[in-house]
Structure formats: structure tokens, C-alpha cells
Amino acid sequence: MFRYLSAAAIAAATLLPGLAQAQEATDPNVTARHAMMQLYAYNLGVLGGMAQARIEYDPELATEAATAIYHVSMAHADRMWPEGTEAGATEDSRALPAIWENRAEFDAAAEALTAAAESAMGTVGTDLASLQAGVGGIGQSCSGCHRTFRQPE
Amino acid sequence: MIGRLAGGVAVLAVLAGGAFWMLTQPASLSDETLAALSAHDADAQAGEAVFWAAGCASCHSAPDLAPGAAPEARMVLTGGRSFPSDFGTFYAPNISPDPEHGIGDWTLPQFAHAVMQGVSPEGAHYYPAFPYTTYIHATPGDIADLWAFWQTLPADATPSRAHDVGFPFSFRRGLGLWKRFNLHDDYATPAFDDAELARGQYLVEALGHCAECHTPRDALGGLERGQWLAGAPNPAGEGRIPALPPEGWSAFDIAAYLETGFTPEFDTAGGEMADVIDNMSRIAAPDRAAIAAYLVALRSSPNP
Numbered sequence: 001m002f003r004y005l006s007a008a009a010i011a012a013a014t015l016l017p018g019l020a021q022a023q024e025a026t027d028p029n030v031t032a033r034h035a036m037m038q039l040y041a042y043n044l045g046v047l048g049g050m051a052q053a054r055i056e057y058d059p060e061l062a063t064e065a066a067t068a069i070y071h072v073s074m075a076h077a078d079r080m081w082p083e084g085t086e087a088g089a090t091e092d093s094r095a096l097p098a099i100w101e102n103r104a105e106f107d108a109a110a111e112a113l114t115a116a117a118e119s120a121m122g123t124v125g126t127d128l129a130s131l132q133a134g135v136g137g138i139g140q141s142c143s144g145c146h147r148t149f150r151q152p153e
Numbered sequence: 154m155i156g157r158l159a160g161g162v163a164v165l166a167v168l169a170g171g172a173f174w175m176l177t178q179p180a181s182l183s184d185e186t187l188a189a190l191s192a193h194d195a196d197a198q199a200g201e202a203v204f205w206a207a208g209c210a211s212c213h214s215a216p217d218l219a220p221g222a223a224p225e226a227r228m229v230l231t232g233g234r235s236f237p238s239d240f241g242t243f244y245a246p247n248i249s250p251d252p253e254h255g256i257g258d259w260t261l262p263q264f265a266h267a268v269m270q271g272v273s274p275e276g277a278h279y280y281p282a283f284p285y286t287t288y289i290h291a292t293p294g295d296i297a298d299l300w301a302f303w304q305t306l307p308a309d310a311t312p313s314r315a316h317d318v319g320f321p322f323s324f325r326r327g328l329g330l331w332k333r334f335n336l337h338d339d340y341a342t343p344a345f346d347d348a349e350l351a352r353g354q355y356l357v358e359a360l361g362h363c364a365e366c367h368t369p370r371d372a373l374g375g376l377e378r379g380q381w382l383a384g385a386p387n388p389a390g391e392g393r394i395p396a397l398p399p400e401g402w403s404a405f406d407i408a409a410y411l412e413t414g415f416t417p418e419f420d421t422a423g424g425e426m427a428d429v430i431d432n433m434s435r436i437a438a439p440d441r442a443a444i445a446a447y448l449v450a451l452r453s454s455p456n457p
Contacts, residue, residue, distance in 0.1 A: 037420075044419040052409045094392075136413070139421055143414050143430065144220040146423030152392045 026091045033080040034092075036072060043068045044138065047124065051135040059125035066124045066134060070117035078107060087151050094151040109145035116141045177329025179272040180336075182265060189293035190265055200302025203295045204228075205435040206360040207288065211428040212236070212245045215311075220427065224435065230255070231311040236282050238388055240374060241318030243282040251308035264303070265296045271332065278328035280316065281374065286336050290359035335375040342381060342451065349439075353447025356440055361433075366394050366425065382451065398448040407445035412438070 046065035049055040086095045099106045120134030182190075204210070210227040216234045218226055232247040249255035256264070263274040271278060271285035279285065321327060340358050345351045357363050368376045369385040384396035398407055399416075406417040411433040414422040422430045433441060 041419040044415065048413065048415045048419050052413065052415075139414050140221050142421035143423060143427040146421055147220050147425075147427035150423045152387060152424035152426065153395060 027085055029080045029085050030090055030093045036077055039072050047135045051132045057128045062131050063125040066120040070121050073114040073117050096149050096151050099149050106149055113141040177326045179276050180270050186293050190261055190297050193294045193297040195297040195301035197301040197305050200298035203299040204302055205432045206356055208432045213248050228306050229309050231309045232313050240322045243316045244314040246313035247311050249309040250306055251310050254310050254312050261300045264300050278325045284362040284365050287362040341378040349443045349446050350450050353443035356444050357447055367397050398452055404445040404449045407448055408441040411441045
């Protein structure tokens, strides 16, 4: 009997959080673009951490992280921003209507990241100063998009 | 009887009008400030540091500048950016050294009077969208250096656009009354003995004018100094401007953010703050550290 009860408790514990998540399901496009941003941040944590001397400079790791950012930027993410997924229209999003009002500029901002990451990929492994310059370029492209197309918190 | 009553009302009206006129009189710069301005050996290079710390370009550069534009482009102070508010829409004027459309024919005392008291050379009050309530704390030396730097900036002939402000706010004289409640000689937070904290306080409260966005405002647009840097609704639209310092951020995190635009989680600044980073990344590293130290000190001694 006790065994059945504990099995039920384990099943409940595993299933309930899943159910709770299902109830507040966000648009899959929003989930996907947030996941992509987290991948950027995860790798920028390596590059920025070295640039700001939070962690020790490691040329191989730096090149790996910049390469990862480049590849994530090549993931055809433009599909993740369909119409009707702006802030207010969908849960949890800070995407501004400007994205759809000026799609060409938005797409260009995304291409700027690809270009910055591609260039950083080849330079961040050289030395710390090159890494700092590379991170600066990527950071410029991040804020270049965020300042126009993302609602401040 | 009616004649006497009318006479009484007329006298009262004249008295009230006279009192209003006196209360709304634009203040002058003190003799002490004027003397300090002229005695200072102005240095344009030091003035450039003041220019970035004070964020002049964030409001007065051209509205169509590309994000992250080069510093040289941000030094062309054409004006034209719009600032919607509860009182109407303000348009930043051309303050480039153009003698006709900018401020090229001003003198240093006129410039200081405008920046530190919000009064035009013609004696009119400026709207407090121009943050003279914080620049009033600037040192005369910094203002003189800034004016020296101004002489090196390019002139631009874009005409300034008139503000779109309705009555009664269109009546500028009334701002004199507003200044009586909102133009303070003293800082909002207690003074610090420590040199770095005092420098940080100067950069935040005098030049950086962080509180203009990060402190809530009362019904007449005055800063609620009891809620200093406590966060505020965003006047430009949706969302909320966060309290300072952000929860969980160390002094290192703040200084790194001001330099690189990366949060400790490696998100990046957006919105108006991205422009602020463009300015703050150009000031000296010890100044960024001082700002961070002041903000962290604020957290350890919260507002009453």
C-alpha cells in the first residue's frame, strides 16, 4: 500500500509542474525566440566574462563561444516573429510593433549580429584585446536591435 | 456699492498679478557663480567628459541617427527629438553653435544661466524636460569647460521646432512657480565624506540626471525626492523604468554595464538606456566606478 502511495506521489510530483506549465503556455514562437536569446546570453557570458575579467581569458573557449553565437544567428529565426506575436498580443513578449512596421530594418539588425559574430569568430582567439573588440561588436549589434525593437522592462 | 466692489476686485487682481509676477521672476546666477565661471581656466578636453557625463547628445542629436552612431555624429546637436509627456510633446531644440538656429551667439554666463537655472538669454523659463533641476548642482568649472568644448562642435542650421504644449502649460511664466517647488539647491540624498561616493553622487545627481527617468513624478511633473531612484512608469510608453541599483547587482556589475551595455546575465541595454550607455562608455573608468559605488551605497542606506 505504502509503495503505491509513494509511487502516486512521485507521479504527481513529476506531472503537476508539467500541467502547471501547460496552463500558461506561451506562443511557441515566443518560447523559441526566448530560448534563442538564452543561447546568445549563455555564450556571451563566456565572451563578456573574459572581456570584463570576470573569468580568465581562454582563446579556445572564446572561439567556441563566438562560433556558437554565429551558428545560432544562422538558425533562420525570422520565422519566430510572425505577425500577432508582439507585446500585449501574446503572453510574456516585449517585442515592439516596430518589428512589423519596419521589417527590413529588423532583418538588417539580425544580419548585423551574424556579421559581428562571424568576424569575432576569427579574432577572439588572438588575444584579450581582440576578444574585447569582438565582444564590443557583438554587443553593439545586440543593443542596435534591442533599442528599437524591444520594449524596456 | 457696486463701484466700490469692482474697485476692490480690481485692486485685488492687481495685487495678485503683482505677487504672481514676483513669484515667477526668473532667478539670476549668483555673483559667486559668475565670478567662478570667469575665473576658471576652461579646458575643452575636460569639457568633452562633462558633455558625455551630462548626456547632452541623448536628447539634442538628430532624431534619425542610426542606433550606435559614431560619437562625431552624436556631437551634431541639431535637435528635433520628441518627448511626449502628460503636458504635451516637447521637441529638443537645436543647440549647436549655429548663430542663427543654434546657440552660437551666446556668452558663457548666458549658457550657464540656461543650463543651471533653466532661463533663456531673453529671460524666459525653459520647460523642465531640460533637466536644469539637476544641472543646477554642476560646478561652474564644469560648465565653463563644457562651453569651451561647445566651441569645438559643428554648427548645424536645422530650425528648432516649437513645443506642442496646451494651455495652461503653454504659459511659460507659470514655470517660475513650478521652479519654486522643484528647483533645489541641495542634493536629494545626504552628502558623503568619502571622495569616491561624493564623486558618484555628483555624477548621478548633477550631471548624469539619472533621476529624471528613474524617480517617480508628482501630478505637476516634479520629482518625488522621497522616492529617489525608486523606479517609475515610463513616460514614453509601456513598461516601467527600474529602481536603482538593480536588485542583486554589485558595484562591478553596474560599472561593467555602464561601460559595455551588458547586464550581469549578459542581456543588453535597450530603449533610451542604450543611448545612455553610448555616453557612459565614453567617460573615465574611475567615474563609472564612482557612480556604481554611490548607487550601491544608496541601497545600503535606503530612502526614508
